[in-house]
Amino acid sequence: MIFDETTKKDFLDGYYIYDGCFGFEEGRYGFVLIENDKDKLNYRDPLPDTRLLYIKYFSPMDERFYSVTFKDIDFSTINSSPNPNDYITIDTSGIILSWENDCEGRINGEIPGTNRFSSISKVVKVGQSVYALGAWFRIYKRIGEGEWENNFNTLPIPYHMIENGGTYHFQDMAGFSEDDMYAVGDEGSVYHFDGKKWNETAFPANIELTTVTCAGNGQVYISDRDCNIWMGRNSTWEKLVEQNMSLSFFDSAWFDDRMWFTNDYGIWVLENDKLVLAINAQHKPIPEKVAILCGRIDISPDNKKMLVCGQKGAAVFDGNTWEVLFTCEPMK
Template sequence: MEPIFDRESWQKYLRGFTIYDCAIVRQKGYGFVLVEESPDSHEGARTRFMTMAVDQPMEKRFGASTTNSFTFTTLACSISPPEYVAVDTRTSVYSSRPGLGRGEKPIGQLIDIRTGDDGVAVIQRVVRVNGQIYALGDYRKIYRRIGVEQWIELGSEGKGAPMPDMKTKKFYTVYDIGFKDMSAFGPDDIYAAGGSGDVWRFDGKKWHQCPFPSNEVLKTVCCAGNGKVYITDMRGAVWVGREDRWQKLIDGEFGWGFEFVDTAWFQDKLYLGCKSGLWVLDEKKKTLLMVDEVEKGAPTAMNSGRLDLSPDGQYLLTAGPHGAYLRDKDGWTRLFSSFDFA
């Protein structure tokens, strides 16, 4: 395929930055959250939001905006309306629609984000579920995006996951109660997970807590095309089941900071991404395999780890600190790597 970047565009958009998150809206349309390379902490680094339409000529291919007011930012896309939306842990929001990229008022300035312990919600990630964008907060807070600078906390509609009785425990933390991820089979079958074994299912009317056989902090949840739900925890363990039936497939053997951050079901396989790269689950053998060891042309850890599935389910985008790959039904395509211009 024709190179996505030339040297001039790479120096303008990618030089000095690494990829932190990614999203795909269509086969030729991608969004990325970039973080400035720095010997200092993530806290002081600049964040850049970059979109690309690779079927456009080079001079019209990219859009970018750089700020120093975001930290630990995740990204999701929707198709109605078509936009990328990024939200950071402090509820700051950036949105990018065709021909328009802008910072928006933080969610915390638009609606009440106070939690039951008199604190304020911290956004764990932003996701697309059933075609809509949600920001997931700790203390089981879920915020649905309904327009530019418009969000609704599900509890205000009577559709939020209930909080525990605060009288039974003096203090709850984000390690006790979720959420960190959400996935769905449909509008009346949604799963959310996070906290210490905190798993919930929404049936279209109300949330039900799912008895889960572990108190490990949960990180990801994926409603797969085979009708199963896959959940990963802080140690990298993989669980499978539904509602009140769960079993552990893989023991957790990952160190802190290397747990899975994204999971996606694609072409009848569960892909799992983390700092060490991209993995695929062999459920029959109950083992995890590095994807570049079992799939021809697959990316290494430098170009993989974050995952997003296109809204039509036909393409899987993965990105790592220094590049990105795309998978379709025929296999992997290397999109770009910053090492091309190092």
């Protein structure tokens, strides 16, 4: 494991893992940790502290870790950017956290014609770019340090959603490239970007869509609120797997020629068009020590490794071997 007894106590004690990602340099990782305080987790007044932990795997132990801790931050997600080379962390209210200085700013611009502000559901990476997904089907593209481009005026929102007065969110986005991307969200909403504009595509179910992956086999995989798995592309979709789970998937990914899905309950793979726990897979079942580290997934920028992390720790898979990076105390 990458910690010794002293550094593990200094950086992990009293916290659990909420999200994590690869950096753009070999051996670099970024994690969002949440204070493991039962009262704060139950009542969230005050909010539990958020700690950003950055790891340089190949550095000496006394130079391997760096962390910053914030108060009043509401459950952030993290991703990495090559330009400049850093980590982008944004909480649900739009506060941007930086590993270089405590706070870069805030994404909370008012949507034209309303008095509502956007909230951020997830930070994602497509190609070399980082995007923040928000309410009212906003997608912010990071174009430089502290600079974000808002696509709101280029994305057609169905009139009935504006008329209803609800707050509709994108929950996830993925792409074969930055000119071929899919964003999914509330009420069975699927939007496709063709390099010039966003267009809504028909989807056969009016249900919240929670994850999307543009897979190496040329297909797009979508999971919904109940963990049903849909496969297709453009406006053609079929329900590949029917499920009825109580907790939606947080992340999905294509790695080692198969689809992976995860939430706090476990890590699943698609095998023979069936969703099976990865620990029970016929092909390369994951070890029990990894199965308990469920929660989030990230794929390295070179597509050679997969990170899984959750309340109990983090592990990396290279397609053949699993390495547990660290374990930590789960949420109480």
